[in-house]
Amino acid sequence: MKSSRNILNIHSTINSGQYFLWEKINNSWYGIYEDSILKITLPEIKGNLTYEYDSFPIIANWQQPIFRLDDKYDEIIEDISRRDKVVENITKKYIGLRIMRQKPIQCIISFLCSSNNNIPRIRFILRNLSRKFGKKIEWDNNTFYTFPTLKTLATISQSELLHCGFGYRAEYVRKTVKTIIDQEIDMQLIKDSDYVKSKQEIMKLSGVGEKIADCILLFAFDKVEAFPMDTWIIKLLQKKLGQMIIPDSELKINDKFTPSQYRLVSNKIRDHYGKYSGYAQQFLYYSIREENGRRW
DNA sequence: CGCCAGGGATCTT
DNA sequence: AAGATCCATGGC
Numbered sequence: 001m002k003s004s005r006n007i008l009n010i011h012s013t014i015n016s017g018q019y020f021l022w023e024k025i026n027n028s029w030y031g032i033y034e035d036s037i038l039k040i041t042l043p044e045i046k047g048n049l050t051y052e053y054d055s056f057p058i059i060a061n062w063q064q065p066i067f068r069l070d071d072k073y074d075e076i077i078e079d080i081s082r083r084d085k086v087v088e089n090i091t092k093k094y095i096g097l098r099i100m101r102q103k104p105i106q107c108i109i110s111f112l113c114s115s116n117n118n119i120p121r122i123r124f125i126l127r128n129l130s131r132k133f134g135k136k137i138e139w140d141n142n143t144f145y146t147f148p149t150l151k152t153l154a155t156i157s158q159s160e161l162l163h164c165g166f167g168y169r170a171e172y173v174r175k176t177v178k179t180i181i182d183q184e185i186d187m188q189l190i191k192d193s194d195y196v197k198s199k200q201e202i203m204k205l206s207g208v209g210e211k212i213a214d215c216i217l218l219f220a221f222d223k224v225e226a227f228p229m230d231t232w233i234i235k236l237l238q239k240k241l242g243q244m245i246i247p248d249s250e251l252k253i254n255d256k257f258t259p260s261q262y263r264l265v266s267n268k269i270r271d272h273y274g275k276y277s278g279y280a281q282q283f284l285y286y287s288i289r290e291e292n293g294r295r296w
Numbered sequence: 297c298g299c300c301a302g303g304g305a306t307c308t309t
Numbered sequence: 310a311a312g313a314t315c316c317a318t319g320g321c
Binding site for chain 2: 017018111114115116117118119120121122168169172206207208209210211212215228229230231232233256259285289
């Protein structure tokens, strides 16, 4: 199965801080997904705009759900581009950037780990966790480790988590895993409900506040209107988007916002960008990181 | 040494 | 309801 690069740019999509367990080996990207290893091989011939997809153990046509190829991409780009010039320009520049659809548990643990942390370290910690507690898979002359299952996660001790590098987030992981195992949150409800109700439910998890909830809903639960606001997006709001989205507001955007400030700005911003706000956010985030010379 | 990293929980006013 | 503080860790 192949797809054109003008609707999917692998590099920007994988390197946009949404899905941490990918690594490039030679001319292929390898990703961790459930019990399988995903593989994308880049074209060797210049001008060839197709990718080749593979996986082991095989998952047929995995790229369709994972890169959300079923989304009406053109319509989404047109919709968010209409909202303001900033996003219009960025979507032109980085066309092909996609949102990926992750498995809930991996996504939840990944973003629990993201609080007050940076992307290289998030990757480092998640890889440690996988190496120690995931299933070993030998493929393509390489060794890979899957992400541990919920059941396995429940058996991991606090000190083992600390040894992976979770730091103070180890307690979040332990509590969150227990909450999910004990079915104290309703995963089906999160899948089926709208953004507001799903967010309320996912925020019952320890370590999941406003921002991380938005990430989980956007990257694992199809809530494409979620607009996660991290420190970089907040800087952008202070610098160039604030007046456009929150005109004449008495709200002062500080470097951190309180939960109520977050909700207020979130409401305004989702009103501004509409039902595909999550896509707008991902373009903005990627753009900021590119402009600031990301290191990862 | 301080500041920052895809923040959140908890305690204090 | 809004601030202040602490959280573990590494890069710069």
